[in-house]
Amino acid sequence: MLVLENISKTFNAGTPNENRVFDGLSLEVNEGDFITVIGSNGAGKSTLLNIIAGVIPVDGGKIYLDGKNITNLPEYKRAAFIGRVFQDPMLGTSPSMTVEENLSLAYSRACNISLRWGLTAKKRQIFKRYLSNISLGLEERLAEKVKSLSGGQRQALTLIMATMKKPRILLLDEHTGALDPKTAIIVNDLTERIVKEEKITTIMVTHNLEDAIRMGNRLLMMHHGKIVLDIRGKEKAAMTIERLLKKFEEVQGEKFAEDRMMLA
Numbered sequence: 001m002l003v004l005e006n007i008s009k010t011f012n013a014g015t016p017n018e019n020r021v022f023d024g025l026s027l028e029v030n031e032g033d034f035i036t037v038i039g040s041n042g043a044g045k046s047t048l049l050n051i052i053a054g055v056i057p058v059d060g061g062k063i064y065l066d067g068k069n070i071t072n073l074p075e076y077k078r079a080a081f082i083g084r085v086f087q088d089p090m091l092g093t094s095p096s097m098t099v100e101e102n103l104s105l106a107y108s109r110a111c112n113i114s115l116r117w118g119l120t121a122k123k124r125q126i127f128k129r130y131l132s133n134i135s136l137g138l139e140e141r142l143a144e145k146v147k148s149l150s151g152g153q154r155q156a157l158t159l160i161m162a163t164m165k166k167p168r169i170l171l172l173d174e175h176t177g178a179l180d181p182k183t184a185i186i187v188n189d190l191t192e193r194i195v196k197e198e199k200i201t202t203i204m205v206t207h208n209l210e211d212a213i214r215m216g217n218r219l220l221m222m223h224h225g226k227i228v229l230d231i232r233g234k235e236k237a238a239m240t241i242e243r244l245l246k247k248f249e250e251v252q253g254e255k256f257a258e259d260r261m262m263l264a
């Protein structure tokens, strides 16, 4: 459903800081794929998501979504069918608005109705139901400003808002990376539940190898702008951290080194 064909991207071309990140990168994402992406520092993981979202234009190559060439489609137009959650809990929600106002905005968008600020009892019921499934106590804080929430509560809210109108593709860029381990588990559980229930095609960048192996149906390992491993199905189900690191070594002829990688 999403095809990246022969993508090339160089930052600061023609300057002493020239940095060729991608040189002929191709990727085919299938409908319903939940892909986890890991890789060394600077491998191009965030750039890959930014290229899909239209934040960063490509120098060459094509991007197709459902057979339609979206290579030149601007970010704001892609936002209509792409949901995103970033590492920074400050992004994705409006801090000076309350939880229910934020949800109301996303709900209006999801239902394709004009912006309605009226928070009816029915809407409140719906929001409470959404939030009470998450063990973060958000359902009790509907009338509070988002800026007073914890990082985990904000990420959960952002995730709910990003998926309220089922996106064609959900991009998660280390969305639990700034959370404490316990909260990260809750947000990851919520992610898995939403992705599964809504059957959302998802690409998730993570620095946690264990999460990358456990979550999703397909795992990509990136290194120096290339996808060096693409593991799926039974092979992924049987994968362990040790096996994954060994496989990387076999393919690359070097040990996997990454400063921020969490092995468990």
Ligand SMILES: Nc1ncnc2c1ncn2[C@@H]1O[C@H](COP(=O)(O)OP(=O)(O)OP(=O)(O)O)[C@@H](O)[C@H]1O
Binding pocket: 011, 012, 019, 021, 039, 040, 041, 042, 043, 044, 045, 046, 047, 048
């Ligand atoms: N907007 C930009 N302008 C210039 N260089 C950039 C830009 N975005 C990324 N880069 C460079 O492109 C390369 C890939 O960066 P990217 O953030 O995609 O890597 P990553 O795999 O997500 O790394 P990390 O795991 O460290 O977050 C890096 O060398 C980075 O410095």
